[in-house]
Amino acid sequence: MxxxxxxxxxxxxxxxxxxxxxxxxxxxxxxxxxxxxxxxxxxxxxxxxxxxxxxxxxxxxxxxxxxxxxxxxxxxxxxxxxxxxxxxxxxPSIAPEVFSSKETIDLVRAYYNLKEGPRRRLLDLAKTLAGAA
CATH class of the missing domain: 1.10.260.40 (lambda repressor-like DNA-binding domains)
Known part of the structure; x- marks a missing residue:
């Protein structure tokens, strides 16, 4: 076990x-x-x-x-x-298995490859979309 x-x-x-x-x-x-x-x-x-x-x-x-x-x-x-x-x-508000998803890892990697300005705007957009859902 x-x-x-x-x-x-x-x-x-x-x-x-x-x-x-x-x-x-x-x-x-x-x-x-x-x-x-x-x-x-x-x-x-x-x-x-x-x-x-x-x-x-x-x-x-x-x-x-x-x-x-x-x-x-x-x-x-x-x-x-x-x-x-x-x-x-x-x-936690996010299930732990979400972080083992390839899609999640790809998203996080792409997010951190952005420069700070676009990264902040993307984060704001995601928060707005999540609030609308």
């Missing part, structure tokens, strides 16, 4: 790798492992050791804490007590 924290770490790993446009093979080579191991980390099937997490963080140019962002102290306590359910008021 996949532990929810291992799954969260794997999802954050995949999100960052995809955001950088990096393949599993390229990431694996940069930390000296096989790409199948990256697949197992991303699915939460295998736990990531502290030393490997450190190497992955360096390869992905993020702090180790990046992999735990989005977990609160209450979430961590609940994880270790067994059943895990996010309290109603603490649920």
């Amino acid at each position: 996949v532990h929810p924290i291992d799954l969260h770490v794997g999802q954050r790993l995949r999100q960052r790798r995809c955001l950088l446009g990096m393949t599993q093979q390229k990431l694996a080579e940069s930390v000296g492992i096989k790409f199948q191991q990256i697949q197992k980390y991303e699915s939460g099937a295998n736990r990531v050791s502290a030393s490997r997490l450190w190497a992955l963080a360096e390869a992905l140019e993020v702090p180790v804490s990046h992999f735990f962002e989005g977990l609160s102290k209450d979430d961590k306590a609940d994880h270790f007590q067994g059943e895990y359910e996010v309290p109603e008021g603490d649920r």
Whole structure:
């Protein structure tokens, strides 16, 4: 059974790798492992050791804490007590699986390739359209 924290770490790993446009093979080579191991980390099937997490963080140019962002102290306590359910008021407005979509990653990448002026206008447009929906 996949532990929810291992799954969260794997999802954050995949999100960052995809955001950088990096393949599993390229990431694996940069930390000296096989790409199948990256697949197992991303699915939460295998736990990531502290030393490997450190190497992955360096390869992905993020702090180790990046992999735990989005977990609160209450979430961590609940994880270790067994059943895990996010309290109603603490649920994010965006489902986590949205960030693993190729379309989302492509949109974010294109957004950050814009210069600041057009990026701000696009953000304003998106907010306006979301309010109209």
